[in-house]
């Protein structure tokens with residue numbers, strides 16, 4: 022079966038590749054695929070902390086949490102009652118039992134989220150979210166559809182795919198970010214606004230950088246591996262790894278977990294995307310093995 026529903030989520034299978042998506046947060050918690058150097062083995066491409074809560078009590082520490090409608094602490098008046106990164110990553114999404122696509126090229130499912138009493142208590146805007154996850158050979162794609170279901174007012178939001186890429190953090194290099202303006206959230210000695218001067222960005226020291234108006238296509242490489250990211254409608258990208266000092270303070274981070282991932286997160290997070298009544302917006306990414 023290409024799509025199986027069990028234990029609060031879905032497992033997609035295509036040949037030797039698989040992906041796991043939880044209804045909680047629509048969080049992709051696993052993407053496995055083989056590659057040329059491991060043709061008979063499925064390798065896990067995402068990092069999930071062994072201390073991540075998987076019982077719906079808090080957002081998942083790893084995989085691909087969906088950030089919506091605010092990134093970080095809320096900075097828009099309509100988001101003021103929300104917690105960091107919004108409600109999409111800790112709400113339970115629905116699946117209608119259908120497989121959107123099922124052929125030799127890919128398997129695809131769609132989860133949806135509409136206002137619930139818990140959401141409406143903190144966020145008054147009407148919306149319909151759909152999240153489409155597609156597993157293809159050596160690729161995983163995610164599409165977030167945001168529909169403004171209001172008849173008379175705009176919605177303004179931020180959205181981001183918080184990808185925890187399984188990688189040796191001390192050896193990764195991320196390109197091409199040179200020349201971009203970014204907010205360095207680790208540097209509290211100044212306003213943090215900088216221009217990237219490095220040909221390739223690393224995370225050997227604690228890194229929390231929000232690049233704006235980025236090219237939308239990135240390579241995350243390390244000796245013996247790499248992931249490419251291609252996006253649409255996501256003008257910014259965040260690079261995050263706390264390293265040991267800050268990482269040890271994260272309650273649900275496994276010991277040394279920061280050595281085993283880098284977050285490279287395409288999003289619309291500097292300023293707000295605006296969608297008119299009845300209109301929709303789609304943010305897209307494809308992760309590919311390099």
Ligand code: TA6
Nearest residue numbers: 080093105106206229259261286
């Ligand atoms: O995307 C980077 C970031 O916003 C960091 O500032 C960092 O704290 C991280 O996300 C994790 O946030 P979380 O709410 O999941 O602990």
